[in-house]
Amino acid sequence: MKNIVMKFGGSSVANGKKICHVAKIVADNKNLDCGVVVVVSALEGVTNQLIQAAQEAKKGNSEYVSKFKQELLERHLKTVKEAIKDKQLADDAKKIVEARIGELQQVLTGIGYVGELTPKSRDTVISFGERLSAPIVSGAIKDLGLNSEHLTGGEAGIATDSNFGEAGLLMNVTKFQLKKNIEPLLKKGTVPVVTGFIAETQNKETTTLGRGGSDYTATIVGAAIEADEVWIWTDVDGLMTADPKIVPEAKTIHELSFQEATELTIFGAKAMHPRALEPARKEGIPVRIRNVFSPDNTGTLIVKEQTAKTENGVKAVTIVKNVAVITVSGAGMVGAPGTAAKVFEVLGKENINILMISQSVSEANISLVIQRNLLERAVNTLEIALLGRDFIREIVSEDDVCVVAVLGAGMKGIPGVASRIFTAVAKEGINVRMIAQGSSELNVSFIVKEADGNETVRAIHTEFKLNKK
Secondary structure, rough: OEEEEEEEEEOOOOOHHHHHHHHHHHHHOOOEEEEEEEOOOOOOOOOHHHHHHHHHHHHHHHHHHHHHHHHHHHHHHHHHHHHHHOHHHHHHHHHHHHHHHHHHHHHHHHHHHHOOOOHHHHHHHOOHHHHHHHHHHHHHHHHOOEEEEEEHHHOOOOOOOOOOOOOOOOOHHHHHHHHHHHHHHHHHHOOOEEEOEEEEEEOOOOOEOOOOOHHHHHHHHHHHHOOEEEEEEOOOOEEEEEOOOOOOOOOOOOOEHHHHHHHHOOOOOOOOOOHHHHHHHOOOOOOEEEEEEOOOOOOEEEEEOOOOOOOOOOEEEEEEEEEEEEEEEEEEOOOOOHHHHHHHHHHOOOOOOOEEEEEEEOOOEOOOHHHHHHHHHHHHHHHHHHHOOOOOOEEEEEEEEEEEEEEEEHOOOOOOOHHHHHHHHHHHOOOOOOEEEOOOOOOEEEEEEEEHHHHHHHHHHHHHHHHHH
């Protein structure tokens, strides 16, 4: 029997009607003799509301907390009513929702009393989003005649360190516990519904897994039980050859390697967080990104060794906006060891992440790409630390730029790909400001003026005929 882990995000479980749709997807696959583990996010928008409520509780705003608690209760009770038709199952789900919201109110009241919101108590508060959605989804699955049990990530067996806010996974312990807790349920034909995003320490303290946490939960579970596939159900058809808002004729990419998918998600594809792919990549478990609103579409399959090859090696072209370029120059940099290291050290101390680097062989200048909102702080820090030294003459910046990245593992070994990219861009009269390519040849990234960004993407998409894939 095949085992599949299915993850449903907040937009997939936004209300009772959508949860009914999710339950039907699960039932349809269960009826095909599949073992199914479901991983769920909080109802759409709830996690952000919980963060806001925690902040207000810290300020002692009891009126806000009381109103929030009532609205949250009403929304979830309404969702139960829409999602679960059987009276007994609906009553069971209501009792769990009411009890957990009562528990949440106690936590928020405690934060108000001490006037302090620690990372630990924040994790506890935001865990309630998934702890409220999971019993409703489980009830909707039972409503269709299947057996189901809901578990928190911790109850399922996901163990982490105590780095609250972005806890580190204890994979060996987690694998052992997940197999012990999940596999017997699958053998009985039960559908486990596991809360995404949240886990616990070995002392049973609630933790969260950080950005992309629910996707991460799904691939952790998939890796532990050696699932046949992990399906990430979202509101898009999969990873695409370009942003369809920029290139309306962009196509879904049917197959990618883990390496390509990681690059694509880092460069702005919104389907999942790159870190979430890691557990599946390590175990060689395929990950499929599918559209919950178009379940007949097979989506994008991410595999260790791809079978589908492209004629020209290019799979996608993507764009990253809200970036800026800083160029540090000076004749004294030539042949001076440690210049680049000094620049990186200065920015690293300010927690400024460098997205892209380019340096000429003359070593007379080095260009860096960072997030635009960090530009002023980065330039000020570099000027204070470096200007006036013999080797640094000038620090200049540009904030009206964007990164365009051309991606595809097949580009390696195909002569002339870079030439075609830059010829296509030049034909549109667009000037390239900076270029970076790793030795893996998996992507070619370059900088153009932000006003030229969309046109650049369209030109490359047309040049490599990505609309015909």
